[in-house]
Amino acid sequence: VRQYAQGWFTAFPDMSVKQTNRVVSDDAVAAEVQFTGTNTGPMMMAGKEIPPTGKSVVGKGTYFARVKDGKVVEFNSYPDIAGMMMQLGFMPQM
Template sequence: MTGSGEADDAVAGELEFTGTNTGPLVAAGNQIPPTGRSVIGRGAYFARFEGDKVVEFSAYPDTAGMLMQLGLMPRA
């Protein structure tokens, strides 16, 4: 994780990963063939706990950034 924070009942983290698109992507019910391109993915993730159980989870990946790197969306 590149950054994180926590409170008594919650945790937040910023994640960065690298990978290569070697398999199909499924988006909006469509299968997109692999591009063979490498990407750096980023996102922020938040979880809230009650006791030892996660009761809320939110994920905010940079999907547009990943699609641009894969050549599946025009760059801004």
């Protein structure tokens, strides 16, 4: 989880994350978030480093973690990559 977050904060050092929804059970947590940031650092995509664009993005994502004995044992992330790529100019607007 730490390495995943570090990659995002490298690409978007000013990133702000706001939780918009959360569901918690005994062994799992799901969260929906909205994030904003400016791409001023390199970003890794499909194993390739992409140089910064200087563009700002507003996006959403959903994250799921399974917890055992107080530790995250499974983590899945579902950020809106297509929306972010459109805002950064890597994909045509739909």
